[in-house]
Amino acid sequence: MTSMTAARLSASSSSLPGRDISGSKPVDRAYSDWQQYRREYNEWLQAGYAILAERGPKALTIAALCRRMGAKASSFQRMFHTLKVYRGALAHSWAGLRDVERARFARIGKWPPRERLSAISATLTSQPHWLLERAMREWARTDAEIGAGVRAADQRIVDVMATAFLDAGFDRAEADLRANATFAAGVGFLHLCGAEPSPLAAALREPFLDLLLQQAGPPPPTHLEQS
Numbered sequence: 001m002t003s004m005t006a007a008r009l010s011a012s013s014s015s016l017p018g019r020d021i022s023g024s025k026p027v028d029r030a031y032s033d034w035q036q037y038r039r040e041y042n043e044w045l046q047a048g049y050a051i052l053a054e055r056g057p058k059a060l061t062i063a064a065l066c067r068r069m070g071a072k073a074s075s076f077q078r079m080f081h082t083l084k085v086y087r088g089a090l091a092h093s094w095a096g097l098r099d100v101e102r103a104r105f106a107r108i109g110k111w112p113p114r115e116r117l118s119a120i121s122a123t124l125t126s127q128p129h130w131l132l133e134r135a136m137r138e139w140a141r142t143d144a145e146i147g148a149g150v151r152a153a154d155q156r157i158v159d160v161m162a163t164a165f166l167d168a169g170f171d172r173a174e175a176d177l178r179a180n181a182t183f184a185a186g187v188g189f190l191h192l193c194g195a196e197p198s199p200l201a202a203a204l205r206e207p208f209l210d211l212l213l214q215q216a217g218p219p220p221p222t223h224l225e226q227s
Helices: 003-013 033-053 062-069 071-080 083-107 113-124 127-140 142-166 170-193 198-210
Strands: none
Touching: 003 033, 003 083, 003 170, 033 062, 033 071, 062 083, 071 083, 071 127, 071 142, 083 113, 083 127, 083 142, 113 127, 127 142, 142 170, 170 198
């Protein structure tokens, strides 16, 4: 696991489950040091997100994870027991990150609309979340449960954006349209720019928001009115 990948995803797993999230039995903690356990747990998750983003859900196997980690299958089984439990841990980690994001968006709810939209858009395409978001969206294409979770989380962000556009003076229909366009542009940047957020994407974000925040003026006169 490279240090760059670890830097991207370390924020995604600040809240780690203490149990097998399938509810069957506690995860085996044959470790003398909790920090070592947590670090190794995070590295396994990071390996999974990288495989999902690069090769898709079908490539997410115990063998592929072990190759990426340079570990034996027994190490994986000691940590997660089964691939089903591991996949659940990936989803749990992502949901925890989204909870943190929602709390942050709630705290900026009184900011001016322009600043709110800029902060939310920057979060969508920030480097720590880049690979994680791409991985989850790839997984959502083939897993109904993951897809439902991703769509629900996305809608909550769109709703926050729509509120900002309402506060900027747009009516409900315009606010919803512009919020969806802003969110779709952020997701588009995730897929168009490859493994890393590009400087161009960041440079385009602010002018794009300026465009969407422009209030429509009166329609131009027709040629009949001009004559």
